[in-house]
Amino acid sequence: MSLFDKFGTLAADRTALLSTGMDPFGAPLEEVYSATEAKIGGRRVILAGTNNYLGLTRAPECLKAAHDAIDREGTGTTGSRMANGSFAGHRALEREIAAFYECRSAIVFTTGYQANLGMISGLARQGDVLMIDGDSHASIYDGCKLSGADVIRFRHNDAEDLDRRLQRLGDKAPSALVIVEGIYSMLGDRAPLREIVEVKRKHGCMLLVDEAHSMGVLGAKGRGLVEEAGVMGQVDFLVGTFSKSLGSVGGYCASNHPELEFIRYTSRPYVFTASPSPSVIASTRAALALLRDGTELRTRLWERAGELHRGLLDLGYQLGAGISPVVAALVDTREQAIGLWRGLFEHGVYVNLILPPAAPGGKSLVRCSVSAAHTREQIQKILAAFADLREIAAAPALKSHG
Amino acid sequence: MLSPDRLSSGSETAMNSGQGGAYEEVLRRLHPHLHRLSGGRITVTEEMELVAQLGLDSIKVLDLIMEIEDEFDVSIPMNVLADVRTVRDLARAIDTVASGTP
Numbered sequence: 001m002s003l004f005d006k007f008g009t010l011a012a013d014r015t016a017l018l019s020t021g022m023d024p025f026g027a028p029l030e031e032v033y034s035a036t037e038a039k040i041g042g043r044r045v046i047l048a049g050t051n052n053y054l055g056l057t058r059a060p061e062c063l064k065a066a067h068d069a070i071d072r073e074g075t076g077t078t079g080s081r082m083a084n085g086s087f088a089g090h091r092a093l094e095r096e097i098a099a100f101y102e103c104r105s106a107i108v109f110t111t112g113y114q115a116n117l118g119m120i121s122g123l124a125r126q127g128d129v130l131m132i133d134g135d136s137h138a139s140i141y142d143g144c145k146l147s148g149a150d151v152i153r154f155r156h157n158d159a160e161d162l163d164r165r166l167q168r169l170g171d172k173a174p175s176a177l178v179i180v181e182g183i184y185s186m187l188g189d190r191a192p193l194r195e196i197v198e199v200k201r202k203h204g205c206m207l208l209v210d211e212a213h214s215m216g217v218l219g220a221k222g223r224g225l226v227e228e229a230g231v232m233g234q235v236d237f238l239v240g241t242f243s244k245s246l247g248s249v250g251g252y253c254a255s256n257h258p259e260l261e262f263i264r265y266t267s268r269p270y271v272f273t274a275s276p277s278p279s280v281i282a283s284t285r286a287a288l289a290l291l292r293d294g295t296e297l298r299t300r301l302w303e304r305a306g307e308l309h310r311g312l313l314d315l316g317y318q319l320g321a322g323i324s325p326v327v328a329a330l331v332d333t334r335e336q337a338i339g340l341w342r343g344l345f346e347h348g349v350y351v352n353l354i355l356p357p358a359a360p361g362g363k364s365l366v367r368c369s370v371s372a373a374h375t376r377e378q379i380q381k382i383l384a385a386f387a388d389l390r391e392i393a394a395a396p397a398l399k400s401h402g
Numbered sequence: 403m404l405s406p407d408r409l410s411s412g413s414e415t416a417m418n419s420g421q422g423g424a425y426e427e428v429l430r431r432l433h434p435h436l437h438r439l440s441g442g443r444i445t446v447t448e449e450m451e452l453v454a455q456l457g458l459d460s461i462k463v464l465d466l467i468m469e470i471e472d473e474f475d476v477s478i479p480m481n482v483l484a485d486v487r488t489v490r491d492l493a494r495a496i497d498t499v500a501s502g503t504p
């Protein structure tokens with residue numbers, strides 16, 4: 001009996017993955033040429049799985065802001081905001097996020113994962129009720145666990161199911177916190193937010209929306225699903241990340257509730273971690289300005305997303321959702337997904353391999369994320385690779401047991 | 403296929419611990435769900451572990467809870483699963499939630 005016994009199955013799975021070449025879950029990026037190209041495992045590839053939706057990782061404004069911040073304030077803050085204090089940039093970014101969402105205030109976290117972890121565990125405690133979509137991201141599940149609150153799942157994107165479950169809570173319903181996502185990261189589908197807001201209003205409870213994959217992507221000003229659905233003022237907590245459309249790292253929550261300030265004291269993932277580095281804050285602020293005025297970037301992103309989506313449908317691929325910057329090509333088995341991922345890589349296309357239980361319903365898939373920085377030619381190359389690999393995806397389901 | 407009688411037969415622990423009809427009723431209604439989720443290949447008994455023996459992964463167990471909530475019209479927080487390993491644990495947890503104050 002050893003601590004390591006539990007790794008037995010994992011070790012076998014990993015050996016199987018490695019035996020065919022590179023570990024799809026640990027790709028080595030030897031050189032990064034641009035927002036859409038890198039050298040991985042000695043091969044020059046198109047990056048089509050990095051969530052770099054607006055392609056801002058190389059924006060000159062962001063690079064300059066980061067350089068200046070390093071020169072001015074150094075490489076790191078060496079501690080938490082509570083202990084070491086808040087840099088001017090931390091506070092400025094919080095004001096800018098709040099203004100972006102037309103909210104009273106905002107709070108910045110060191111990573112997107114911690115934003116969910118910190119908000120959920122900061123808001124709820126034992127005896128409270130968290131009502132989460134069944135397909136929620138791991139950071140939401142982990143935040144729920146850390147909170148110690150009662151966690152109830154409702155059926156994915158099913159507002160009626162949410163309504164029924166809130167009804168069951170009786171007197172407790174008004175004190176519940178409902179949690180959904182703007183765009184779900186694995187399949188690229190969106191929450192039926194207007195219906196969910198209706199249910200939330202009916203029961204008088206609160207609503208947190210995680211816009212990690214929809215900020216900068218949805219809405220005229222890039223404010224996410226809340227803007228697209230026209231419910232900006234009706235969501236209690238808007239959570240998101242800096243590590244996707246904003247091209248850096250970190251997370252945030254914006255809210256009109258003055259009580260947001262108390263999160264700075266009750267949230268362990270906020271209190272007990274180092275605050276974001278000055279260069280990270282600086283590039284995020286520069287990227288936020290570009291995102292706000294980024295109508296052209298968004299137009300290009302959706303054009304490319306549409307091209308990839310239609311192209312894959314024409315090739316006969318089964319996709320996870322309608323047109324979306326997240327494009328999931330579903331297959332029947334693990335083996336097909338691994339084969340497709342590897343084939344794409346050998347064709348010079350890097351995407352994400354998703355195996356059970358990471359995707360809902362035990363699905364296996366390869367996940368592409370489209371960027372505004374992708375050229376039409378790159379999308380065509382990606383499609384050409386998928387075209388060559390149709391046989392793998394269409395292989396008569398050699399279903400593994402189970 | 404397993405009859406509800408067989409599921410409850412030999413459940414001495416349940417009987418001895420003073421759990422009566424409600425527990426048996428939970429077990430009876432739980433059975434078709436477990437039978438289906440485990441692929442219908444094996445005989446489900448109270449002692450069986452949901453993950454190790456019935457082959458349910460963590461998500462399947464969570465989905466099962468959702469179905470049970472609808473079946474019994476109760477709220478069963480995910481947290482109760484912390485102490486649930488076997489079919490009996492699950493039935494007891496449901497019985498507790500269904501009969502007690504949430």
